Amino acid sequence: MQIRMTLNREPLEVEVMPRVTLADCLRHQLGKTGTHLACEHGVCGACTVIVNGQAVRSCLMLAVQANGAEVVTVEGLTPDDEEFGPLQQAFRKHNALQCGFCTSGMLTTAHALLTAEPDADHERIRSVIAGNICRCTGYLSIVDAIHEAGESYRANKERA
Amino acid sequence: MATAKKGNRLIGAPVERVEDLRFLRGKGNYVDDQSLPNQVYAAILRSSVPHGRIRGIDKSEALKMPGVHAVITAADIGGEVPVIPIRLQPLPEVFPLRQPVIAVDRVRYVGEPVAVVIADTPGLAEDALEFVEVDIEPLPVVASRKTSATDASLLFPEYKTNLAKKFTGLKGDAAAAFEGAHYIKKQRLSVQRHMALPMEPRGLLADWRKDIKRLTVYGAGKVLFFNRRAVAQMLGLEENSVELVENDIGGGFGARGEFYPEDFLIPFSSYSLGRPVKWNEDRRENLSAMNHAREMEAEYEIACDADGTIRGIRGHVDVDNGAYIRSNGLTPPRNVAQFTTGPYRIPNIHIDVSVRLTNKTPCGTYRAPGRFEGSFFIERMIEIAARDLGLDPVEMRRKNLVTVDEMPYPMATMQHIDPYTDTECDSGNFHITFDRCLKEFGWDEKVKLQGRNIDGRYHGVAAGCFIEGGAAGPRESARLKLESDGTISVFVGSSAVGQGLETVMGQIAADMLAVPFERVRVFHGSTSYVREGFGSYHSRSTVMGGSAILLASAPFKEKLCKAAARRLNVSEQEITLIDERAVAPNGASIEWKALASDDISAEESFTNTKHTYAYGAHCCHVAVDPGTGHVEVLDYVTVEDVGKIINPLTLHGQVIGAIVQGLGSTFMEHLIYNEDGQLLTGSLADYVVPLADDYPVIRGITLDDYPSPNNPLGAKGAGEGGIIAVGGVASNAVANALSSLQVEIEELPLTPPAVWASIEKQRLVEGTKN
Numbered sequence: 001m002q003i004r005m006t007l008n009r010e011p012l013e014v015e016v017m018p019r020v021t022l023a024d025c026l027r028h029q030l031g032k033t034g035t036h037l038a039c040e041h042g043v044c045g046a047c048t049v050i051v052n053g054q055a056v057r058s059c060l061m062l063a064v065q066a067n068g069a070e071v072v073t074v075e076g077l078t079p080d081d082e083e084f085g086p087l088q089q090a091f092r093k094h095n096a097l098q099c100g101f102c103t104s105g106m107l108t109t110a111h112a113l114l115t116a117e118p119d120a121d122h123e124r125i126r127s128v129i130a131g132n133i134c135r136c137t138g139y140l141s142i143v144d145a146i147h148e149a150g151e152s153y154r155a156n157k158e159r160a
Numbered sequence: 161m162a163t164a165k166k167g168n169r170l171i172g173a174p175v176e177r178v179e180d181l182r183f184l185r186g187k188g189n190y191v192d193d194q195s196l197p198n199q200v201y202a203a204i205l206r207s208s209v210p211h212g213r214i215r216g217i218d219k220s221e222a223l224k225m226p227g228v229h230a231v232i233t234a235a236d237i238g239g240e241v242p243v244i245p246i247r248l249q250p251l252p253e254v255f256p257l258r259q260p261v262i263a264v265d266r267v268r269y270v271g272e273p274v275a276v277v278i279a280d281t282p283g284l285a286e287d288a289l290e291f292v293e294v295d296i297e298p299l300p301v302v303a304s305r306k307t308s309a310t311d312a313s314l315l316f317p318e319y320k321t322n323l324a325k326k327f328t329g330l331k332g333d334a335a336a337a338f339e340g341a342h343y344i345k346k347q348r349l350s351v352q353r354h355m356a357l358p359m360e361p362r363g364l365l366a367d368w369r370k371d372i373k374r375l376t377v378y379g380a381g382k383v384l385f386f387n388r389r390a391v392a393q394m395l396g397l398e399e400n401s402v403e404l405v406e407n408d409i410g411g412g413f414g415a416r417g418e419f420y421p422e423d424f425l426i427p428f429s430s431y432s433l434g435r436p437v438k439w440n441e442d443r444r445e446n447l448s449a450m451n452h453a454r455e456m457e458a459e460y461e462i463a464c465d466a467d468g469t470i471r472g473i474r475g476h477v478d479v480d481n482g483a484y485i486r487s488n489g490l491t492p493p494r495n496v497a498q499f500t501t502g503p504y505r506i507p508n509i510h511i512d513v514s515v516r517l518t519n520k521t522p523c524g525t526y527r528a529p530g531r532f533e534g535s536f537f538i539e540r541m542i543e544i545a546a547r548d549l550g551l552d553p554v555e556m557r558r559k560n561l562v563t564v565d566e567m568p569y570p571m572a573t574m575q576h577i578d579p580y581t582d583t584e585c586d587s588g589n590f591h592i593t594f595d596r597c598l599k600e601f602g603w604d605e606k607v608k609l610q611g612r613n614i615d616g617r618y619h620g621v622a623a624g625c626f627i628e629g630g631a632a633g634p635r636e637s638a639r640l641k642l643e644s645d646g647t648i649s650v651f652v653g654s655s656a657v658g659q660g661l662e663t664v665m666g667q668i669a670a671d672m673l674a675v676p677f678e679r680v681r682v683f684h685g686s687t688s689y690v691r692e693g694f695g696s697y698h699s700r701s702t703v704m705g706g707s708a709i710l711l712a713s714a715p716f717k718e719k720l721c722k723a724a725a726r727r728l729n730v731s732e733q734e735i736t737l738i739d740e741r742a743v744a745p746n747g748a749s750i751e752w753k754a755l756a757s758d759d760i761s762a763e764e765s766f767t768n769t770k771h772t773y774a775y776g777a778h779c780c781h782v783a784v785d786p787g788t789g790h791v792e793v794l795d796y797v798t799v800e801d802v803g804k805i806i807n808p809l810t811l812h813g814q815v816i817g818a819i820v821q822g823l824g825s826t827f828m829e830h831l832i833y834n835e836d837g838q839l840l841t842g843s844l845a846d847y848v849v850p851l852a853d854d855y856p857v858i859r860g861i862t863l864d865d866y867p868s869p870n871n872p873l874g875a876k877g878a879g880e881g882g883i884i885a886v887g888g889v890a891s892n893a894v895a896n897a898l899s900s901l902q903v904e905i906e907e908l909p910l911t912p913p914a915v916w917a918s919i920e921k922q923r924l925v926e927g928t929k930n
């Protein structure tokens with residue numbers, strides 16, 4: 001069936017089979033391969049995308065459920081030709097990634113969190129990203145990076 | 161020729177990673193991100209029976225399904241079904257135990273490939289699996305070391321025993337050392353089956369182009385050249401008509417990139433269909449198909465003098481290897497025999513290791529193979545001995561640590577295995593890292609909490625030391641090439657597996673040529689880049705690949721000078737290389753870029769027979785809740801000397817990541833089989849790994865005070881040290897916390913139910929005594 005969504009600020013229409021997950025639709029039909037799959041089971045968070053402002057696991061959501069929604073993937077967090085945003089800068093500075101496989105899910109989760117709660121402290125950040133598995137970093141650098149990026153989100157919010 | 165030195169600026173600097181630029185934009189290129197026109201999809205039918213005889217496979221129903229192109233079984237391979245080659249310790253006596261790439265007449269573990277279905281979509285291929293009828297006559301299941309040892313049911317009847325192989329590590333005269341020793345203690349200790357579990361599941365995309373007779377396989381990793389040779393041989397192709405390409409890789413940790421059945425089956429499918437074939441495993445498959453690791457049990461004896469001097473260690477280790485000897489399956493058992501004693505001066509050693517076959521997924525290496533296990537065994541033994549002798553465990557360790565004057569210090573010698581098994585610690589001062597670690601940890605203060613019950617939780621601390629072997633030989637190659645835009649391409653045979661290789665290699669090359677980091681581009685991960693390569697295992701990429709770059713930089717610069725000398729009409733010796741220009745004595749100069757047409761390139765390989773040994777110490781502070789068995793890690797500190805730090809940022813990341821993996825091994829991760837040989841932990845909901853809120857306090861400090869004498873960089877392999885001592889040190893902290901309850905820690909993992917049960921057991925024992 002035909003669905004409509006706004007993907008990374010671009011409106012689009014796509015024909016999907018009813019059983020296709022949002023993750024597969026994004027990856028294989030829309031070429032957004034930055035969204036990764038590591039469990040397809042809702043456990044690891046690698047596939048996290050932002051749907052209507054909420055961080056959701058795209059492996060658990062059917063593409064048809066995204067009909068009419070506003071979807072942001074990791075690619076939408078940094079339009080190619082621009083500089084990195086505060087999260088990406090902080091991730092790089094703190095070496096908050098190694099193999100990079102969990103990274104998209106960490107970034108989308110963190111972006112949704114900081115947009116809603118730019119003041120999130122270390123403990124809050126830890127408890128939110130405890131839904132995302134990273135096998136490489138041991139998480140400390142990820143938590144530090146998200147915390148540091150919070151400052152920019154705070155400033156943005158105040159400006160708005 | 162001279163290169164104007166501006167001091168070495170990049171080696172040792174926290175250079176941010178080039179890899180991040182694509183990963184942070186979601187622009188990585190992992191194998192499942194890649195597709196080819198006209199590709200079809202493979203799904204693999206795996207045995208659900210742990211041990212059985214295949215009576216027949218009926219694929220007719222599946223073949224009738226629209227969109228299904230082929231169902232491939234052993235019978236379709238034609239001729240002898242190939243076996244997975246043994247890459248490390250290729251001992252001919254275990255060749256009969258190698259795994260066929262697809263089950264022929266027997267299945268030996270749940271998850272063993274039985275058939276491959278090729279279809280138009282992944283969904284169709286998976287659906288069709290259910291229509292392949294496999295008739296298997298079940299055989300008695302060997303689900304434990306114990307059953308294996310009885311030989312009542314044999315995995316390989318023609319091998320006549322389930323005992324695949326025995327290793328022995330020897331030093332001095334253990335029997336004599338135990339004779340009349342003041343203190344002897346026998347102890348059983350075991351480590352559970354768990355696994356590397358990289359976040360990205362495996363995948364392959366194979367493309368056989370009949371017209372040009374060329375096979376390209378994407379999704380390779382770790383040991384590209386070895387695997388290319390293997391797959392070329394199996395398919396009867398010339399090696400140079402096969403290219404293996406490494407994409408971005410979502411974690412390796414020893415398990416990814418070894419030769420698995422699919423590394424033949426997917427290329428073979430493409431070869432027989434003449435179309436690109438893509439395969440990606442799901443997590444359930446991954447948990448039963450990728451190498452498992454670490455399942456072994458030791459029964460050791462330690463002999464000490466009254467003052468804590470260790471006289472000897474002896475005993476045996478029983479390894480549950482699973483069903484086949486895979487590419488590096490013998491490495492963990494051989495390592496546990498040689499490296500159990502780690503950094504400690506133990507003059508008399510006799511350790512026998514039995515590798516046993518069971519109906520489980522075959523084992524292979526996982527970060528610090530055999531070393532994590534050995535460290536757990538020895539650290540527990542020393543802690544127990546110190547307690548029994550009434551000694552301070554820190555002092556006892558100090559007394560027995562190898563000193564700087566004893567370097568190089570030889571490890572146990574191995575009986576009957578491979579040609580270069582003798583090895584020695586190359587350099588270092590173990591006492592410095594130990595003392596530094598205790599100091600950073602605040603040992604003197606924290607030890608006051610030892611065994612105390614504070615607000616309902618028991619506190620414990622422990623400290624221990626380790627060595628980390630690295631830089632396995634024999635060789636690694638690097639090629640430097642000047643491009644027409646003046647940039648320098650660096651081609652290496654090492655592979656990346658997610659550890660920031662491009663950055664680290666780029667730092668070394670840029671420093672050697674005194675050019676900015678941005679002017680260097682590193683290429684790795686293709687069998688076309690250099691003549692040969694050996695890959696990324698045994699913490700070797702930086703040392704071996706980096707040393708090769710260093711060697712290649714000299715002839716590269718010579719070529720630059722030669723070419724410049726011709727243009728500037730001076731002799732080659734008069735040229736100075738500075739700021740990407742070649743300068744003559746009279747001030748005339750030419751840009752390197754302008755010399756590119758002279759084909760400026762150089763390839764060198766670095767050969768190494770001696771290993772490097774990084775070393776260090778760990779300290780841990782825990783609080784144990786006796787009501788739930790939950791252990792909180794309140795502080796964890798490591799200090800490691802790695803010889804030469806190339807990039808402190810990436811190194812630090814690896815250290816912290818490794819510690820957290822080790823804490824997962826110690827407290828959580830467990831691949832559980834029931835007595836019927838079924839894997840019970842088939843998803844990430846059952847196989848529990850550390851999450852962000854589990855271990856928030858970890859500190860890692862890295863030093864480079866003692867460079868390795870065995871390579872021009874002075875670097876020692878690093879990346880595994882963070883994990884090695886975690887099992888021993890963290891479990892000692894738990895044991896010390898519970899010392900007033902007389903709880904003995906003998907088995908990993910220390911999950912809350914396990915800790916709770918051992919406390920309860922002791923309560924019952926105490927209860928019956930009173």
Ligand code: FES
Binds near residue numbers: 039040058
């Ligand atoms: S892939 Fe969606 S949560 Fe793991």
Ligand code: FES
Binds near residue numbers: 096098103136658
């Ligand atoms: S960076 Fe590899 S899984 Fe997180």
